[in-house]
Amino acid sequence: MAEREQKKRSGQSQETDAVEELPATSESGEKLKADMDDLLDEIDEVLETNAEDFVKSYIQKGGQ
Amino acid sequence: MVVPKTLGVETEYGIVLRGTDEPNPISASSLLINSYLMVREPRSQPRVSWDFEDESPARDARGETPLHALAPEIETHLVNAVLTNGARYYVDHAHPEYSTPECADARSVLIHDRAGEQILIESMAAAKTMLADHQEIVVYKNNSDGKGNSYGCHENYLMDRSTPFGQIVQHAISHFVTRQIYIGAGKVGTELPGMNRDEVTFQLTQRADFFEEQVGLETTLKRPIINTRDEPHADARKYRRLHVIAGDANMSEVSTYLKVGVTAIVLGMIEHDAISKTFTFADPVRAMQQVSHDLTLKQPLDLDDGTRIRAIDVQQSLFDDAQRFIDEHGTDSVGGPVALDVMERWGRTLELLRSDPMELADTLDWVAKYRLLEAYRERHGLSWSDARLAAMDIQYHDMRPGRSLARKLGLQTIVTDEEVFAARTDPPEDTRAYFRGECLRKWGDHIVAANWDSLVFDVGVDPLRRIPMMEPTRGTRQHVGTMLEECNTPLELLERLNG
Numbered sequence: 001m002a003e004r005e006q007k008k009r010s011g012q013s014q015e016t017d018a019v020e021e022l023p024a025t026s027e028s029g030e031k032l033k034a035d036m037d038d039l040l041d042e043i044d045e046v047l048e049t050n051a052e053d054f055v056k057s058y059i060q061k062g063g064q
Numbered sequence: 065m066v067v068p069k070t071l072g073v074e075t076e077y078g079i080v081l082r083g084t085d086e087p088n089p090i091s092a093s094s095l096l097i098n099s100y101l102m103v104r105e106p107r108s109q110p111r112v113s114w115d116f117e118d119e120s121p122a123r124d125a126r127g128e129t130p131l132h133a134l135a136p137e138i139e140t141h142l143v144n145a146v147l148t149n150g151a152r153y154y155v156d157h158a159h160p161e162y163s164t165p166e167c168a169d170a171r172s173v174l175i176h177d178r179a180g181e182q183i184l185i186e187s188m189a190a191a192k193t194m195l196a197d198h199q200e201i202v203v204y205k206n207n208s209d210g211k212g213n214s215y216g217c218h219e220n221y222l223m224d225r226s227t228p229f230g231q232i233v234q235h236a237i238s239h240f241v242t243r244q245i246y247i248g249a250g251k252v253g254t255e256l257p258g259m260n261r262d263e264v265t266f267q268l269t270q271r272a273d274f275f276e277e278q279v280g281l282e283t284t285l286k287r288p289i290i291n292t293r294d295e296p297h298a299d300a301r302k303y304r305r306l307h308v309i310a311g312d313a314n315m316s317e318v319s320t321y322l323k324v325g326v327t328a329i330v331l332g333m334i335e336h337d338a339i340s341k342t343f344t345f346a347d348p349v350r351a352m353q354q355v356s357h358d359l360t361l362k363q364p365l366d367l368d369d370g371t372r373i374r375a376i377d378v379q380q381s382l383f384d385d386a387q388r389f390i391d392e393h394g395t396d397s398v399g400g401p402v403a404l405d406v407m408e409r410w411g412r413t414l415e416l417l418r419s420d421p422m423e424l425a426d427t428l429d430w431v432a433k434y435r436l437l438e439a440y441r442e443r444h445g446l447s448w449s450d451a452r453l454a455a456m457d458i459q460y461h462d463m464r465p466g467r468s469l470a471r472k473l474g475l476q477t478i479v480t481d482e483e484v485f486a487a488r489t490d491p492p493e494d495t496r497a498y499f500r501g502e503c504l505r506k507w508g509d510h511i512v513a514a515n516w517d518s519l520v521f522d523v524g525v526d527p528l529r530r531i532p533m534m535e536p537t538r539g540t541r542q543h544v545g546t547m548l549e550e551c552n553t554p555l556e557l558l559e560r561l562n563g
Contacts (some may be wrong), residue, residue: 036439038470043440046467047131051455058458061089061158062078063215064283064309 069328070166070222070495070536075313076215078161083199089158095142096160096201097136097153099190101145108320111229114144115513123233124281125229125294146514148489148505149230150497159493161310165497166536169399170406172327172492175479177320179487184463198209207270212255214274217313219324222536223308232292232394233279238343239330240289241351242375244269245361246413247323250430252457264357265448268430270312272356278348285310289348290446295514299534315470316429329386332398334460338389340421381412413476427476435462499539502548509552523555
């Protein structure tokens with residue numbers, strides 16, 4: 001019982017920890033974009049074609 | 065007693081059999097491993113199998129086994145092979161699992177972890193020849209399916225039996241909670257019970273959501289931050305093996321290297337009582353998840369004395385202690401010269417995490433994955449809950465070289481392709497894995513069973529003969545290389561060992 005209460009409590013307080021976005025500096029932001037453009041073009045070619053089906057069907061048995 | 069930090073990593077890979085409506089992950093895993101063994105080691109029939117004689121995964125380091133604790137299943141009927149590089153390759157819990165041989169330092173572990181990846185890659189290719197044309201087995205080096213199912217990447221460290229377990233628990237928890245900032249493999253969304261998946265856009269680790277206890281024996285249910293499995297695979301009077309389940313499988317070489325290299329140093333410091341400050345989290349499980357969910361790395365964590373501290377400051381304190389520790393004690397017990405390189409990278413990583421984590425986009429997994437997904441998201445104007453991002457998250461860990469997004473990113477490397485290729489078949493030379501691997505290579509036909517701490521020979525005339533290997537640092541090339549070269553038969557070897 002005590003454990004269940006604790007779980008609930010931690011679940012609730014977690015919601016208040018809004019996830020902030022990473023503050024990229026403008027300099028590294030610009031560089032990031034330039035480097036990424038070519039790579040994204042290349043990656044587009046190998047991405048799973050039907051993302052939704054792929055994600056849905058990726059089911060694993062729990063392990064250790 | 066100073067115990068060298070002999071160490072290794074065991075990885076359960078995610079597995080998918082494409083081209084069928086009813087995939088069976090256990091038979092797919094068996095097929096995958098058997099295909100590899102047939103192609104790579106066709107002459108090693110009958111295959112050397114694992115010897116379960118000394119396995120006792122239910123033994124508890126706290127001295128008592130709680131009644132509710134479940135012994136991890138040992139599925140003795142499943143494929144379970146020992147390779148000439150000293151590694152174990154087997155089916156565990158519906159996953160293919162690769163355990164590196166025992167290594168003497170972080171660099172060696174990294175080489176053997178990468179060799180394991182290479183073996184999985186070759187296994188996929190070998191399995192393709194056994195399957196129908198439209199079928200394919202694909203493996204993923206990750207730890208979660210995004211639906212609440214997790215599988216592990218465990219680390220193992222040899223420790224001094226005389227160090228009180230409570231002392232290990234105290235300091236190792238603060239390290240495992242805070243090291244997530246550089247070892248995390250990154251994940252879209254959360255799988256924490258009670259939260260919606262998209263309440264967290266992206267988090268540092270694959271595993272944090274799955275921890276429910278501070279300390280415990282389980283590995284598949286109610287996972288604890290400190291696992292108490294007390295199964296040293298070595299002389300139990302002298303050693304314990306710390307079985308660490310609170311880490312991610314890494315695609316990045318630097319992440320793997322820091323994960324095991326820094327942890328070996330921290331554990332050495334614990335044995336020497338060389339950690340200056342004790343950080344006791346008010347709620348370690350919650351702290352684990354808080355760190356993982358905080359991309360800013362700035363949220364302070366509650367300590368039980370009412371003060372607060374950020375994960376990076378705990379790591380900085382450990383780093384400062386480690387510098388003093390190494391000045392005083394040297395690096396002999398924590399990885400030798402490799403430990404100095406680990407220190408340099410650890411310090412630099414903390415600096416960059418503090419100033420601009422994005423600078424580590426070619427270095428650490430979570431940063432690399434975050435940068436890629438963020439750029440893709442921006443280009444296509446997607447929300448974080450878009451299935452395309454979840455798909456890319458999984459595909460980051462795809463082991464097929466042409467498909468792996470991690471490999472496409474061209475992350476920094478530490479070891480060479482040549483070293484990795486050699487380690488597919490060659491054992492490390494500086495632990496007992498050398499003796500295991502070389503005996504298998506030379507006399508595989510005469511070895512009927514093997515495990516971490518013994519080999520069982522059938523020399524034809526006598527009863528089966530077991531060679532115990534209770535000292536992980538003995539059986540190195542330096543110790544036994546000449547003897548192995550000089551012996552022509554296993555009988556000669558047994559005579560030399562007994563003489």
